[in-house]
Structures are given as structure tokens and as C-alpha cells.
Amino acid sequence: GERSTVRGMIEKTRNSWHAQKGEYDFSHEVKDAMSGCLACKACSTQCPIKIDVPGFRAKFLQLYHTRYLRPVRDYLVAGVESYTPLMAKAPKVFNFFFSQPWLRSMSEKRIGMVDLPLLSTPTLKQSLAGHSAYQTTLEQLEKLGEQDRQRHVLIVQDPFTTYYDAQVVADFVRLVERLGFQPVLLPFSPNGKAQHIKGFLTRFAKTAQKTADFLNRVARLGMPLVGVDPALVLCYRDEYREVLGEQRGAFSVQLVHEWLQKALPQPQEIPPQTGESWYLFGHCTETTALPASTQQWQKIFARYGATLENVSVGCCGMAGTYGHESKNLANSLGIYELSWHQALQRLPRQRCLAPGYSCRSQVKRIEGNGLRHPLQALLEIVR
Structure with a gap:
């Protein structure tokens, strides 16, 4: 020993x-x-x-x-x-x-770390003080009848949006509510993505198993599980399955657009698209793993008469913690310059959207102000 x-x-x-x-x-x-x-x-x-x-x-x-x-x-x-x-x-x-x-x-x-991000103020808990999304417990959810369960949406927290970009999660709570559903924030349970990236595979396996057990218990309620950050949500599908195998269980965490596609009623007819366009800067992991995600976001926006245009860009250069490491700083800035910087110079910044936390963080670091998540624009559109 x-x-x-x-x-x-x-x-x-x-x-x-x-x-x-x-x-x-x-x-x-x-x-x-x-x-x-x-x-x-x-x-x-x-x-x-x-x-x-x-x-x-x-x-x-x-x-x-x-x-x-x-x-x-x-x-x-x-x-x-x-x-x-x-x-x-x-x-x-x-x-x-x-x-x-x-x-x-x-x-x-x-x-060897640079430009460490600042924590969100107010915190998510402060933003949703007194809201039922924070106060509902798992025990209360387990006592609900089948009809009540169908109107609930369980939000899976991740460490980056919850603690460093809390407004995104708070706005998703409000969007879910505005669409006629009851949002519930699940207790934070570590995802482990950062452990996997750095090769702490033994620690990652323990983290993944603990969180998988928790999410499997929650999944038995029959309510949709939704997360807002692509990299962390896709980790449940990929790295968890790779490391845990059958021990992962059958739980499924959806991305925001995946849930919206199923939750929103099919319109009799698509309203005409009016007003200024919105512009989507996709997260590279999401766009490569889920190539249809851009079109799905466009269809969701179109249901409310809004135009969402895809901006063809590569990686933003942040890539999780890659861009925060001193030895990678020059490469990180160079990668950003290749496509993201040029695209943002020709488009109205307030109309540009990015689903990835890393991408929004990189833009904020370099340009001085960040982009919003597509769900935040949707909150503005849906009345």
C-alpha cells in the first residue's frame, strides 16, 4: 500500500x-x-x-x-x-x-494556465431564488402521477454553464416554463469529462459510474433529461459507454434542440419568416457528432417566424481547457483567427449565437463580450 x-x-x-x-x-x-x-x-x-x-x-x-x-x-x-x-x-x-x-x-x-474564467454573479441559485425548479426534490417527483410527470422537464447541470455561465441555465428554466412545461433542476453530479481528457481514467470511471447510477434512477421517472452544453451531454453518450459498457445503463440526456424537436407541437403551417436573421456558430464536437443539429435549430426558429443562418466555421480554439493552457495560447488564438474572428467581424454581434460554453468563453476572452446560447434567443422570440 x-x-x-x-x-x-x-x-x-x-x-x-x-x-x-x-x-x-x-x-x-x-x-x-x-x-x-x-x-x-x-x-x-x-x-x-x-x-x-x-x-x-x-x-x-x-x-x-x-x-x-x-x-x-x-x-x-x-x-x-x-x-x-x-x-x-x-x-x-x-x-x-x-x-x-x-x-x-x-x-x-x-x-501554466492563462485567462482563468470568472464565476457567475449572481449565481444560478440566486437567479432562481424561490423558484420551484430549485426546490423540487427527487422524492416529490417520484410521488407524481403519470399525467403530471409528462409536463416536467429535468435539467441536468454541468459545471461550466452552472457555475461560469449561469444565465444560460436560468434562461433555459424560463424557456421551459414559457413553453408550458414544469422545469426542475437536478442536483449537480460531476460529469468527469475533464478527468477523461487528462487521462485520469480510473477516477473518471468512478465519477461516471456514480453519475450514471444517479441518472438511471432519475430516468425511471419517465421525464425527459436535458442538458445545455454539447460537449458534456455527448460525454454521457460516448465516453460513458466506452468506459462503463453495460454498467452505464440506459439513461438518455438530450440536448436542448433535441428536446424542443419532440416537445413542440407540429405547426399546421410554418409562419413566414420576418425580421433580421440570427446566426448560428456551431460547436465543433456537436456539428461533427450530430450533423443535423444545425438544421434542427433552424426548423425550431422557423416555427416562430425567425430566420437562423448557419455560419460555417471550424474550431474556436478554446476546446475545453486547451485554450487556457499557456503552451497552447498562441495556437488557440491562431485557430480562432482562421474562421471565428473573420465571421464575427462581418456579422452583427448581438445576433450571433453559440451553443458551446467553450466557444462563448473564447469569444468573450478575445472580443471583450460573448455570444448567447440559441435558447436565449428563442426565449426572446417565444412570446
């Missing part, structure tokens, strides 16, 4: 020291090559041979770090779902410190 752990740490320290001295190991070259992966998963969905590079990168990192020490930033990234809910209890205090130049400089030089 303890002796083997200590021996392992000594061995990793020795190996890492030799690596710093320039001792050759081909695995270092493999790691450098894989560090350029943006985890968009186009390789596993659009490529004819469908090789899952993010998947085998995670396995490689797990093996690599049995020999070499991990950088501190890996632990910070992997633990984001543990400490963020605690920080969100005092967001103004933590935002004050995160805004200090000396702390940002130390983070960049000592940890």
Missing part, C-alpha cells in the same frame, strides 16, 4: 528528473504530438476509418503518467468539478483574487 505508493513517486520523480536532463524517450515525442489534439472528435465521427484520437490519447496519458510526474495543472483541471461548487458559494471573493494581475501572472508562470 503506502510503501508501493512511495516507491512509485520516487520512481516517477527520478524518471522526470532524467527527462528534464534530456534523456531520450520516444513517449515524450508521442505526448507532444498528442497535446495538439483539440478533442473535437471529428476523427471518430467524420473520418471513414473512425479512429478515436481523444480516446486513445486519454489511455496513453494514463500509461505515460505511471512513469512520469503529472504537472500541477492536470490535477487542477481534473478536479474542477470538486472545487468549483465550493468556490461558487463566495463567487465575488474568488473573482476578486482571480482578477489580480499577480495571481494571473503566477498562474501562467507556475501552473
Whole structure:
């Protein structure tokens, strides 16, 4: 137990020291090559041979770090779902410190992380203070009759929109309500995506199993489960199935547009489209895994007489935590410049929409103000 752990740490320290001295190991070259992966998963969905590079990168990192020490930033990234809910209890205090130049400089030089995002103020809990969406418990849901259950929508929280972009979740609660349904915010349960990206596969398997068990219990209620961020929702379908196999269970979490497609009544006729167009900047993981998502959003907007145009762009360059790592900063900004920056310069910013949290965060970092989620525009359209 303890002796083997200590021996392992000594061995990793020795190996890492030799690596710093320039001792050759081909695995270092493999790691450098894989560090350029943006985890968009186009390789596993659009490529004819469908090789899952993010998947085998995670396995490689797990093996690599049995020999070499991990950088501190890996632990910070992997633990984001543990400490963020605690920080969100005092967001103004933590935002004050995160805004200090000396702390940002130390983070960049000592940890290798830049432009850390600020927590949402007001918090989601404050935005929905007294709302039934926050007060309804699982026990109360289990006591509902079949007819009442059909009007409920269960919102699956993710760490990024809940704690760093809370207005999106609050607006989804209001949209669900405006459409005649009863929204309920499920208790936050870690997704584990960040653990998988950094190769903490043992920890990820435990996280995934715990959350899968929770979501399977909830799914038995027969109410739709909906999440707002594409990368996190698709993790339930892909990485959970890969790591857990049959132990994952049969729960299904829908994206906002998937739920809307089923929940909205089919119109007798589509109203004529009027007014200024909206512009959709798709999340690269979503558009490669779910190519029809853009058309589905367009049809939803059309039901209310609104025009939604697709903007053909590649990756925004943030790609989860990729753009927050100092060593990737130049690449992140360069990728953004290739398509996103140019498109945003020619379109009205207030009419541009992006479903991905990372994408909105990247735009806010570079342009000074962010984009809205399509659901927020829909909330404005639906009266």
C-alpha cells in the first residue's frame, strides 16, 4: 500500500528528473504530438476509418503518467468539478483574487494556465431564488402521477454553464416554463469529462459510474433529461459507454434542440419568416457528432417566424481547457483567427449565437463580450 505508493513517486520523480536532463524517450515525442489534439472528435465521427484520437490519447496519458510526474495543472483541471461548487458559494471573493494581475501572472508562470474564467454573479441559485425548479426534490417527483410527470422537464447541470455561465441555465428554466412545461433542476453530479481528457481514467470511471447510477434512477421517472452544453451531454453518450459498457445503463440526456424537436407541437403551417436573421456558430464536437443539429435549430426558429443562418466555421480554439493552457495560447488564438474572428467581424454581434460554453468563453476572452446560447434567443422570440 503506502510503501508501493512511495516507491512509485520516487520512481516517477527520478524518471522526470532524467527527462528534464534530456534523456531520450520516444513517449515524450508521442505526448507532444498528442497535446495538439483539440478533442473535437471529428476523427471518430467524420473520418471513414473512425479512429478515436481523444480516446486513445486519454489511455496513453494514463500509461505515460505511471512513469512520469503529472504537472500541477492536470490535477487542477481534473478536479474542477470538486472545487468549483465550493468556490461558487463566495463567487465575488474568488473573482476578486482571480482578477489580480499577480495571481494571473503566477498562474501562467507556475501552473501554466492563462485567462482563468470568472464565476457567475449572481449565481444560478440566486437567479432562481424561490423558484420551484430549485426546490423540487427527487422524492416529490417520484410521488407524481403519470399525467403530471409528462409536463416536467429535468435539467441536468454541468459545471461550466452552472457555475461560469449561469444565465444560460436560468434562461433555459424560463424557456421551459414559457413553453408550458414544469422545469426542475437536478442536483449537480460531476460529469468527469475533464478527468477523461487528462487521462485520469480510473477516477473518471468512478465519477461516471456514480453519475450514471444517479441518472438511471432519475430516468425511471419517465421525464425527459436535458442538458445545455454539447460537449458534456455527448460525454454521457460516448465516453460513458466506452468506459462503463453495460454498467452505464440506459439513461438518455438530450440536448436542448433535441428536446424542443419532440416537445413542440407540429405547426399546421410554418409562419413566414420576418425580421433580421440570427446566426448560428456551431460547436465543433456537436456539428461533427450530430450533423443535423444545425438544421434542427433552424426548423425550431422557423416555427416562430425567425430566420437562423448557419455560419460555417471550424474550431474556436478554446476546446475545453486547451485554450487556457499557456503552451497552447498562441495556437488557440491562431485557430480562432482562421474562421471565428473573420465571421464575427462581418456579422452583427448581438445576433450571433453559440451553443458551446467553450466557444462563448473564447469569444468573450478575445472580443471583450460573448455570444448567447440559441435558447436565449428563442426565449426572446417565444412570446
